[in-house]
Amino acid sequence: MHARSALFDLYGDHLRACGSQAPVAALVRLLAPVGIAAPAVRTAISRMVMQGWLEPVALPDGRGYRATDQATRRLDEARARIYRRRDEPWDGHWHLVLVTYPPDRSARTRLRADLAYLGYAELADTVWVGPVASPELDGALARAGATARTARARDVAPSPADAWDLAALRASYDGWPAVAGALVAGHLAAHDDPDEAAFAARFHLVHEWRKFLFADPGLPAEVLPADWPRDEAAQCFAAEAGRLKPAADRFVARCLPSAADCPA
Structure with missing residues (x-):
């Protein structure tokens, strides 16, 4: 980490x-x-x-x-995605971003990472695609010193869904319950203080789940298999995170006294 x-x-x-x-x-x-x-x-x-x-x-x-x-x-956008607070209907249009990259290599690398985080995948050289337009796109481009043209399209070939490795993503979701269980058990056994243990376990749990924000663009159900395992994995995450939260909050309050007056 x-x-x-x-x-x-x-x-x-x-x-x-x-x-x-x-x-x-x-x-x-x-x-x-x-x-x-x-x-x-x-x-x-x-x-x-x-x-x-x-x-x-x-x-x-x-x-x-x-x-x-x-x-x-x-952070607010990430939290909405982590805890699945946004479920907007898809209008059937893909969001295309035609990027003019900055000359600096490190800036290009950061921009690629930012675009992936925002839910885009590289469909072709300089062409990125996502299921919806990200409100953070302009900021990511500005930070990298890049520019882009955007468009909306209903029919795109090859299929934009092929731009993501859905087989690997499915395997990660299928394996999540075992990963989460082992992670939490390891932290609970490694700390003598139960509140500190819960905080460390929940922190690591959220950190690992957060990685799905980079791998999963949140494709609409219309282009996913009917048995897509994302919701089941998300329910497992939410249950464990919720179970650990009270003790984790107590540890935060001890480290940051003003946290005692903060809403949960």
Whole structure:
């Protein structure tokens, strides 16, 4: 688990209800149970500030960092996808993005990763496709210094659904209950403090489930097999995450005293 990804998970899953901010000491304490060392946390914070995801803020408990508006939008979108709060009907049109890449190689790499995260797949060279238009597309393009033209199309050949490895995605969903069970059991056995154990288990559970945001574009039911296993895997995730949440919240409250006054 990388420190940057862990910080995104922490702000998105635990700190959103508390103003999306926390002292540095609390961030370090919260990430220690999942194996992220203090120097890695501080380095990741610095990089996220430079990238526009975090901003420094003075807090009663010391110097801290708050999620920027850009980060809050990303985190809210991710949370909606993680907990399946959005189920909009599909109008049958695909969203095509014809990208003009920036000259910088690292910027191109970041843009490809961002487009995949937003639910797009590369249909052909410079042509990306998704089931719906992402509201974050313009921001991703701007951060990379790229431009694009967009279009909507009902009939696209080859089938856009073939742009994703659905066989591998099915295997991941089918294997999720076993993966989740082993992950949670391992953390519960590894920590003496039950609240810390629940926090670490739930944190890692959400982190692993979050990977589906990069692999699964949320294709509409109309183009998926009738026995698609996503909903069953999602129910398994939600049940385990919900079971662990009360104890995990208690651990957050201990590390971040102001969390005690935050809504669940």
